[in-house]
Amino acid sequence: MHISKFIIRNFRNFESADFNFKEGVNTIIGENGSGKTNFFYALRLMLDDTLPRYMGFGERDFNRNLGNWQGHWIILTTHFSELDLSEESQALSIHACGQLDTEEEKPKGSYILCFRPKSHIRQELYEYSQKEDKDKSGLENILSQINITDYETVYLCRGYLNFSKDDIYKSYVGDFENIIFPNPNEQQKQKYGDYLPREINLYNEISCTFIKALRDVASDLRSYSNNPLVRLLKDKGKSIEIETQNDLVDSINELNSSIASLNEVIDIQKGIDDSLKQAVGTTYAPNIEIRAELPNKMDKLFQSLRLWVGDSDDEDRGKISELSLGGANLIFLSLKLLEYEKIKTDKVANVLLIEEPEAHIHTHIQKTLFDNLHQHNTQIFVSTHSTQISSVSKISSVNILSREDKKSVVFNPSYDLDDNEIVRIERYLDAVRSDLLFAKGVLLVEGDAEQILIPVIFKRVFGLSLDEIGVSLINIGSTGFKNIARIFHQDRVNRRCSIITDFDESFISLPINKDDDNPEQKKARNSQKSGVERKDNLDIFCEKNMCIKPFFAKNTFEVDMLLESNAYEFKNIVHEVYKTKSKIKESKSNLDSEDVEVSGREVLKLATTKKKGWFALLVAEEVNVNTGVPDYILSAIAWSSPHINSASKVKAVRYRLENVHFTAELLEEDIELIKIHSSFNSIESDEDLLIKFRDCFQEDPLTKLLNHYDS
Template identity: 55%
Template sequence: MYISSLSLRNFRNFKNAKFHFSNGINTIIGENGAGKTNLFYALRILIDDTLPRYVKLYSTDFTRSLGNWSGHWIIISLFFDNLDASEEAQALAVQSSGHMNSSKNGSYSVYFRPKYQIRKELYDYSQTAGKNATDLQLFLDKITLDDYETVYLSRGSGDFAEDTVYKKFVGNFDTIEFPNPDDKEELTIGTWLPKEINIHNELSCTFIKALRDVESDLKSYSNNPLINLLRGKEKTVEVAKQDEIIKSIDKLNDQISSLDEVVEVKQGIDRSIKEAVGTTYAPNIDIQSELPNEMAKLFQSLKLWVGDPDEEGYKGRIWELSLGGANMIYLSLKLLEYEKVRTDRIANFLLIEEPEAHIHTHVQKTLFNSLKENKTQVIISTHSTHISSVSKISSVNILSRGNKEALVFQPSNKLDPDEITRVERYLDAVRSNLLFAKGVILVEGDAEQILIPELFKKVFGLSLDEIGVSLVNIGSTGFENIARIFHPHRIKKHCAILTDLDKSIVTLPTDASHDNDYQKHCRASETNGASRKTQLTDFCNGNPFVKPFYAKHTFEVDLLMNENSYEFVQSLNQIYTNQANITKAKTKLEDASVDVAGVEVLRIADKKGKGWLALIVAEQLLYNTYIPDYILKAIAFASPHINISSKVKSIIHRWNSMKANGHDDNQDEAKKFKIKGKSEAELIAEFCATFPDDQLTKFISYL
């Protein structure tokens, strides 16, 4: 039995969210504040026996996106798969037309809802002819938390993350339609569990929070997994060995008690008491060693001694280890406990919050790869790219911050196994950062990876990281392998593809048979570029979250030909030592024709390496370096989420840069332009109106 999905309605930052899980190990990826902790709390409300049986919820537990929470329900539903035939598991089994048939699918839900009387009044009002929004609101305003109840039900089939289900069985507040609470609707909402079954007692759940104090847990009698692993083992020790050990302990107790030092202290205490209260009333005093002489208690007294791997031969107490080391030991013991001891439970769950908080990179990856999948379902939250890079995307849920609510994406939804495999091959620790981004740009190679972030930073005073955009070097033109995960069915974030059309930079003969070797190369590249455009157009068709953007020729050529010869010319001193070569290259790079300047920049790039050339040119970028239009549009497409504060920061950067540059045509206008005394919206509007040809104005228009 394992959790197949979790449905959340109106709980904290989840308005209507659905998580999908697989048997074994699952990963929750999300930025800070996306709701990972809220997700774990929702799970724990239903399966963690360390929380109160009836968790008290408050008005602040309703999602803020509701506006007015009165009358609404908070619903948390777990759906299970692979239920066995036991009575406890079948108590969760989803009903089919009221008939139980050893179902392998089950559910368990908590409803925080208005009490029967309130629901009845809402229904009655919805049946009146003169119902209206104003009177409904007056009624809702009178509802308090005292009018709410918390109920736990099982066997329900309804997924209340679906708006149609919620409106039908909870109510439609817009059309003022509410269901009759006398219609039990048990098939959808669920039924009460049998009194003799307490789900908390039938499940094992351990929550390991980010900075858990595992030292205290390992000292605890009830929470210590070492004690749980040892419990009952005393019964398997041979009787002869037990007798031998117990006799040895009894003898040792006598030896300790009869030590001269112990006897002296005992006599001193005895004498002191008799002097204080007299011999008639003084109790008899003795000091006895009480090392346990029962096998069960002896096993309970065993402690774990540990040592760091680089201190061979030394072992100490658990608190001498680092926090990360202690957590690794605790986690390993807990998994072993679930595998070996808790075999009578219908399911075991291990919830691990951000293991990267105290476990370093290599251990994260090793730990994740080594976790067993037999009897324990593991759910890990992380914002570590190292953990996400070894995660199977079929077991990944991605959390993202939306407008007053969390968004949940499953990157493998509706992909076939081969497509999933190809995506997973690409998601190394570097590329997997795209799973955390608000927007993504895919590029062909090193030059784009190096120069585009620097271009954006120099020109706009913002980093791509700052606006939540990941630029990912695919290392080829096989963009589809990654881009396919950005889709209405999967990750609903914008992904821009930057690639080259490779249009020939030299004039080609009408008859291809007259091509020289260089022209043949250019013609082949042009043909491949056209084919790639057709392929990408078909791939992106109908998908609003992926869009290709093309350099007319190649990245280096298009960057140069957009009035950026200065940056390339300034780099020549680091490329050549001979002045004649520098002068010759400078003349060609400053030529206005692409068949001269374009050929020269590609010659240098091929000679020195595109990545190396990009590193040198990046050092020469200025605030007024021109970003090619196709790149500007791609960044804008990937960042529709960019906020007003980022735009204002960029305006101030552009404004200061214009004022400081005596060669800028906009310097006089920039000195007249006023920043203070304007709202952010006014500042943006006036900047765009004052500097209509500025790159920032163009970028804002593309957003």
């Protein structure tokens, strides 16, 4: 039995969320504030016996997007798959309601927590919704009278309604907009759920342990209730032979007697006795004796055992409190895994929740640890914002959390993908490329040159980094974009992904008859043909996917960069490619040529001679605030970052104003720059600043970028 789905409705930053899980290890990844901790807390409310069973919710536990929380419900639903034949499992089984899924060898079940208005409130809402003269003001009058004390917490089972769906929520909870509320006495229990039988206590049958990120391991290992070492030893204590136990007890009793009979101990005992009698007299003075109380019972003996540890390169051993935080966390996690494997296999299900294991654990250990977390009969949930852990996560076992419009949304990156597609994605993701799972927008590029130069250009031209606006740039390493781009889809990871590639239109003249091509022309013609085919294939691939869009350089990246009046940047690194003065002079002259056949040939020759990646590194050093940016790159960045806020745009405007020497050609009118700058300084509104900049500098790269956000 394992958790296959977890649904949250109206709880904290989750307005409506569907999590899908597999057996074994599941990963919940997401940025800070995306809801990872709230997800764990919601799951613990249902399964963790360290939290109160009928824990009350407060007003702030309702999702803020509701506006008015009064009348709404918080609903947490846990779905289980592959239930066994135990009484506890069958109490959850949806099949008991006649909903047998013939495709499943083992039944499914559900366990539901509802925080809802009490029955008299629900009845009042229903009765008002039946009135012909009902209106919004009347409904608001009823809702305004509801207090948090008018709510109840109930646990249900066997329900199969998905309350994350708005139509289901409105049908069974209420349509507040249209003032339609169901009759609480006529709801179909088979769909809604039954009360969990009183004799069934899931807390006793499902073992749930939460390992928080910044835990005090030393304190936990001193605790009897939280100490996995004690539990492991106690379990082993049952197998110690009685004769051996008796020998140990006799030895300890003898040791206790020896300690108590020491002259030093007897002297202290006599001194205390004399002092008491002098203070209160012999009539009222209690009799005292000092005894050694080393535990002489096996369970108490095991509690006295402590781990002594040392770092991997140190033979010395000390208390666990002396170990590094990372080492201590590794030890505790290992003990918990061993405890589940050795002791808790009699439970219906074992659930281990691990919050951000990267908090104190080294990068390489993160990957190794996560890769080896699979344990028999234990389902593990790991939350992380570590690219190391996400890189070794199975895409089919990943749920991505993201902040969107003041709420958290859940993406399932493997939804509706076949096994081969999933395998290709998992092979591709490594610690560098897996950051695309965390991004708000993605740029996929096909080569090292784009990977190196585009982030540098964006930073130096606009004063912003791609990371700052939540965009990840990923080098695919070829033109095989489809394998990775398919992750981005309205039903999977609902984030925009721009594919940046070359159209490879030939910039050299080609004969009408291809048979007349020389080797250079033949190569250019073949590239052009491939470019057309690439564009056609990508256009078809992206046609029905609202999350993917291709952007093409007219020629190639290097040539299109040069044609944006960037000869200066390329000329400055010619001496790194050629050593003779004549070659350097000739190359610079070619780069300055207005004939693209000349300049285009030269820039590609430089890139090929130096190798494109190294060439891009050299060019990156020369990129500056005046570097031109090809329009297809501006368009791709803007399309991938519709979420960019006004503050970032204003920051870019002020950066340009402070760093660019604007010429009259860039201005709408030929007026003095001093007047331009002084006029900008007097603007207080961000919106007015953006409008003023775009009006004055219509040909500036930033204006072109901002225009793309409007298109």
